[in-house]
Amino acid sequence: ESLTKHFPLSPGILSKNISVVRAVEDVSFSVSAGETLCIVGESGCGKSTIARLLMRLAEPTAGRVLIDGTDIAGLKRNALRAWRRRMQMVFQDPYSSLNPRLNAGQIITEPVENFERLSHKQRKALAAELLRKVGMLPQVMDRFPSELSGGQRQRLGIARALALQPSLIIADEAVSALDVSVQAQILNLLMDLQQEMGIAYLFISHDLGVVEHIAHRVAVMYLGRIVELASSEALFAEAVHPYTEALIAAAPLPDPTRVRASVTLEGEVPSPVKPPSGCAFHPRCPLALERCRVEVPPLVPMGDGRVVACHVRAPARVLGSAPGNANP
Ligand code: SF4
Numbered sequence: 390e391s392l393t394k395h396f397p398l399s400p401g402i403l404s405k406n407i408s409v410v411r412a413v414e415d416v417s418f419s420v421s422a423g424e425t426l427c428i429v430g431e432s433g434c435g436k437s438t439i440a441r442l443l444m445r446l447a448e449p450t451a452g453r454v455l456i457d458g459t460d461i462a463g464l465k466r467n468a469l470r471a472w473r474r475r476m477q478m479v480f481q482d483p484y485s486s487l488n489p490r491l492n493a494g495q496i497i498t499e500p501v502e503n504f505e506r507l508s509h510k511q512r513k514a515l516a517a518e519l520l521r522k523v524g525m526l527p528q529v530m531d532r533f534p535s536e537l538s539g540g541q542r543q544r545l546g547i548a549r550a551l552a553l554q555p556s557l558i559i560a561d562e563a564v565s566a567l568d569v570s571v572q573a574q575i576l577n578l579l580m581d582l583q584q585e586m587g588i589a590y591l592f593i594s595h596d597l598g599v600v601e602h603i604a605h606r607v608a609v610m611y612l613g614r615i616v617e618l619a620s621s622e623a624l625f626a627e628a629v630h631p632y633t634e635a636l637i638a639a640a641p642l643p644d645p646t647r648v649r650a651s652v653t654l655e656g657e658v659p660s661p662v663k664p665p666s667g668c669a670f671h672p673r674c675p676l677a678l679e680r681c682r683v684e685v686p687p688l689v690p691m692g693d694g695r696v697v698a699c700h701v702r703a704p705a706r707v708l709g710s711a712p713g714n715a716n717p
């Protein structure tokens with residue numbers, strides 16, 4: 390709810406008017422049980438910072454993180470531990486996130502052993518069950534990460550995340566390091582597990598092909614803000630925000646019959662250290678008006694649960710004004 394994260398700049402790179410990096414700016418969304426919400430955007434848009442804020446690996450500058458109505462941002466250590474069981478992360482690079490000195494069985498049962506002691510027999514039974522869940526044979530438990538393929542390692546990363554039976558799994562670029570064929574296997578595995586266990590996923594990705602495959606809803610971020618949020622179906626059928634449109638137009642098309650959008654994405658992503666005034670997308674936007682340089686567009690509900698922040702495509706209705714008057 391209204392999550393904001395500003396990182397202070399180190400004094401060495403302080404300049405006159407800039408003292409913070411605006412990594413995340415007033416971001417609100419919810420994820421329900423059994424739902425996959427994807428956050429998509431170019432690198433540096435604040436996606437990973439959101440993951441860190443949810444996991445409380447970083448403290449928000451403002452805003453709240455609520456799980457079943459409880460604000461976890463204010464919790465002290467012990468209370469937080471209990472809540473943290475319910476949220477697990479799967480990382481991009483399974484190799485660097487798995488301890489190379491532990492075997493697969495130890496790796497995937499470790500989260501449980503942080504909370505309770507397991508006998509040798511219990512650990513083996515749990516490891517076998519978790520391996521089965523992610524489509525691997527029990528024999529794998531004696532192997533080390535270096536003896537496994539990238540796809541197998543990511544299955545281990547998922548098994549590890551499942552160990553505590555979380556309500557929410559946050560997957561940050563979880564398939565980006567994998568071959569395309571292996572990506573599909575892992576995405577299908579995640580979807581099967583969701584069906585079986587009702588887990589919610591917050592799935593962070595820069596890859597629209599992956600997002601289209603797995604998302605129920607999609608939040609598009611640009612320089613720290615959500616600029617469009619809609620059901621996956623609606624978003625891929627019709628992008629409303631010019632940035633969403635450009636992102637989709639820039640992505641490789643699995644469906645060659647689909648019509649390309651007219652907007653193309655030009656120019657570099659501006660830095661979150663000095664984001665452009667008004668709508669941060671205005672330097673790259675072909676529809677930009679004078680007003681876009683000055684006013685930050687609010688997120689406006691478009692019906693069907695879609696929200697869009699754009700002065701042109703989603704003009705905010707001013708109460709009492711005649712329709713169409715505000716933006717001819
Ligand atoms: Fe483009 Fe203006 Fe809409 Fe921003 S608010 S996306 S600059 S038209």
Ligand code: MG
Nearest residue numbers: 433436437561
């Ligand atoms: Mg990232």
